[in-house]
Amino acid sequence: MNLTPNRKEHREMSTIVSRVRAAYARIEAVARPEIWIDLRPQAEVESEARAIADRVTAGEQLPLAGRLFAAKGNIDVHGLPTTAGCPSYAYEPEADAPVVARLRAAGAIVLGSTNLDQFATGLVGTRSPYGAVRNAHDPARISGGSSAGSAVAVALGIVDFALGTDTAGSGRVPAAFNGIVGLKPTRGLVPTAGVVPACASIDCVTVFARTLPEAEQALSFMASPSARDLPPLPQRAPGPWRIAVPPRDQLGELDEGWAEAYEAAVEQLRSAGAEIRTLDLTPFTEAAAMLYQGAFVAERYTAVGSFVDKAIADGAADLDATVTGIITRARDLPAHQLYTDQDHLTALRTQALSELADADALLLPTTPGHPTLAEVAADPLGANARLGRFTNSTNLFDLAAVAVPSGKVNGLPFGVMLIGPTFTDDRLARIARDLEPSVQLAVVGAHLTGQPLNPQLLSLGARLDRTTTTAPVYRLHALATTPPKPGLVHVGEGGAEIETEVWRLPAEGLGRLLAALPRPMTLGSVQLADGTSIPGFLCEPAALENAEDITTYGGWRPYLGS
Structure with missing residues (x-):
């Protein structure tokens, strides 16, 4: 039965508004006030949600309708002060930063601004008068900075995605520590207008999400493909992905279990068909130190710097001592050193790109280890320098990167990073899909290729693995649902083989699919023709009353074709 326009409108409004309410309930439940600098009033956000629902039901195309996000506190959000993690620096932006405006124009809803290492100076997430942002999985450990609050808001399930910035690794280190995805685009691909700069010439706006497809979707609305007038990339030579890795001794000291976890990621790519080759990491680590x-x-x-100097003179109490020391010491550097360092960096970049040669990506651990809050407090500069060993050089060399989860070590997330040449962002994301933990899913109806609900799978990053049939122990029924779909029920003797597609999708994506699964559909174990069993869509037996038995057609598509 088709829904009337009024019922459609009610459904859109209730869905989007309920997502907002669930987010604020989650904020209260996790009790992590240090995540936020400013949070929009719930009533205001609900009003915006209702307006978006009205636009959707009126026929407006809003691809991100109802998606919730947060923005790092150095990115302008109209109606909220931009603090960059320093209350006395705060100003009221006249408009959203372009990246925020583009996401909101696509229907996404911003909840607030998130905590960060002050002035985006740090990789630890502890250098803030708003409090140290604790790790999403272990509150005794750091969350990683400087985009700390954004990463934790995603990891704890408050928002769908969040904006960060990355100068030295701030869009990747927090992703690794919190078990999420961090996309650091090619410099200039995403506009940095409306962002308080750290190092303006190499800053990037980044995106965090729980899955790679969600991060890619958000980035697609943020990006300006013509932002840089560069010649097209040379065509890639045919063949499998070519992944560069350094010799083990060049990785330096890693936390316990991290070398083994990294090797497992290398082997995962090798098993997926990638060709692994060795490169000299020296130019990357030398540039990182610079x-x-x-x-x-x-x-x-x-x-x-001028603000910091004045704030010190005025006796401001909200400056972080470590950040202040870094910024004020930079004031007295001689000009000739910059030219010397630029020449050295150019030589290192030439060497680094030569090492990459025709490799599609460099695979590295995102960081060498994951310190506790106490360890960072005891040695703030040393701990921070160690964390940037693999990330600091990326923007100096004008490279693209993506950080993805790669299992756990001692119960905590472990992450790896793929780095590639300028504007290879899409290529890196495709390679990264081979690193995502995945599960199989059996579908027999509306989620089949070309069917109305198949885009749900595609949006979660699912890929068709194979077409097969179930074991001959099932009956298939046509249900009276919108959109039309069949119900698969296990009957044992008297069943038949039913056409089945097996899809592979990120493990986290399966959870999201299950959470949105409407009755009478259920998720259970489906036995395939080869004797194996995998998760798949089944149906509650009570829904079969008056439902036509279509088993004799052998599948949903043959039935529709009849």
Whole structure:
């Protein structure tokens, strides 16, 4: 039975508004106030949700309708102060930053601004007068910075995605520590207008999400493909993915179990068909050390140095001591050192790109380890420098990167990072799909290829694995649902083989699919013709009353074709 327009409108409104209410209930339940600098009033956000629902029911195309996101506190959100993690620095933006505006124009709803290492200076997530942002999985450990609050808001399921920034690794380190995805696009692909700069020449706006497809979808609305006038990339030579990895000794000291977890990621790509080759990591790690030890840190003084000097003179109490020390020391660097360092960096970049050669990506652990809050407090500069060993050079070399989860070590998330040449963002994401933990799913009806609900699978990053049949122990019935779908029921003797597609999708995506599954559909174990059993869509027996038995057709598509 088709829904009337009034019922459609009610459904859209209730769905989007209920997602907002669930997010605020989640904020209260997790009790992590340090995530946020400013949170929009719930009534205001619900009003925006109702307006978006009205636009959708009126026929407007809003691809991100009802998707919830958060923005790092150095990114302008109209109606909220931009603090960059420093209350006395706050200003009221006249408009959303372009990245925020583009997402809102597509129907996404921003909940608030998130906590960060002050002035985006740090990879730890503890350098803030709003409090240290604790890790989503272990509150005794750091969340990673500087985009700390954004990453934890995603990891704890409050928002669908969140914006961060990345100068030295701030869009990747927090992703690794919290078990989520972090996309760091090619510099300039996403506009940085309306963002308080850290080092303006190499800053990037990034996106966090729980799955790669969600992150890619958000990034597609943020990006400006013509932002840089570069010649097209050379065509890739045919063949399997070519992944570069360094010799084990060049990785340096890693936390216990991390070397084994990294090797497992290498083997996972090899098993997926990738060709693994070795490269010299030296130019990457030498350039990483230059970001803070060289003259490039002077750009941080250019960004906020005059404010910091005045705040110190005025006796401001909200400056982080570690951040203040980094910025003020940068003030006195001699100009000649910058030119020397630029020449050295150019040589290192040439060497690094030569090492990459025709490799599609460099695979690295995102960080060498995951410190506790106490360890960072005891050695703030040393701990931070170690965390940037693999990430600091990426923007200096003008490369793209994606950080993805790669299992757990001692119960905590472990993450790896793929780095590639300028504007290979899409390629890196395709390679990263081979690293995502995945599960199989058996579908027999409306989720089949070409059917109305198949886009749900595609949006979760699912890929068709194979077409087969069930074991001959099932009956198939046509249900009176919208859209039309069949019900698969296990009967044992008297059953038949039913056409089945087996899809592979991220494990987290299966949970999201289950949470949105309407009755009478259920998720259970489906036995296939080869004797194996995998998760699949089944039907509650009570829904079969008056439902036509269509088993003799052998599948949903033959029935529709009849």
